Amino acid sequence: MPAHRRRGAELERAILAAVRDQVDRHGYANTTYEGVAAAAGTGKAVLYRRWATKAHMVLAAMAADEQIDLTFTVDTGSLADDLNLALRGGRDILDHRREMVVGLLADLDPGDPGWGQSLFSNRISVVLGPIVDQARARGELGDAPLPPRVLAVPLTMLRHDTLVYGRVSDDDIAEIVSTCIVPLFITASRSPAGAFDS
Template structure:
């Protein structure tokens, strides 16, 4: 490459991440290679290896680069609708990558990458805790007892389980998660007697 047109910094990173997404689209996660990305981005493999220690890191960075890390929570006027809306938003975010890609990333993940994956869903858990549950409490849908983080994370944990270990949750499954598990649990915890 001509030194005058050599790309660096953000321009190079953007080009590489675009090449990763193109490779992913054309070949799937299993077909993404450093050779293919380097060729498509018109760079060298050492450039890639200096920035990303594995294919999983490279692909997750490319996908994360496309996503807003914070999703404004829906406000449907009811806890049930808000939880269903959040899981629909989560599904639409993960549709960008596809279940097979996410499963591949998880299979290849080291401890740093697992932490990065959890960060992608932690924003949803935060929104459930802060916005959705607070609004539900203000509307009188929940009792006065604070809902612990483990309980507020249940919708996201169940959704993530289905996505990674079974099938991408359809509308019926999302409603089942909310109606059969989340709402009864949240109502019970928020109304339990204080010790």
């Protein structure tokens, strides 16, 4: 009986899983089209038809990763404490993927629209949305919606400090939250409509 030939979404899921496995096993720098194709049981031409560069292939795999643990988003009863937990969870993910992120930043074209959103921000609303909603319900935040750029600030600061300084400590996260994020969220949530629009 001939082997089942995968197509479409089934094949793409297998390829993206193989990409993540290769990055985990060999690091971003040593992940290759050849290795991914062999691991996925397909040909290099199949990969090249989907992604013109390794960076875009890895980016797609990470953006589609459903195994990233977002369970650190809980209701502690405090906006600051919720943000501290969320950023600690984000720090652990970035620490694990630091070499990959550095490689992607080096390889991706900054003029390529949307790559940063896909890499860093595609799950911001999943993580921070409930935190903001809980803070509103407790009266810690006002009713004005937080613009996407404001909502992205916690991850942006965490990413910057991780890539520039290395591992970010719990004290560093607490300082980011107390001096930057909480005041910004409070101000933006209590500002007139359009005040924070870009």
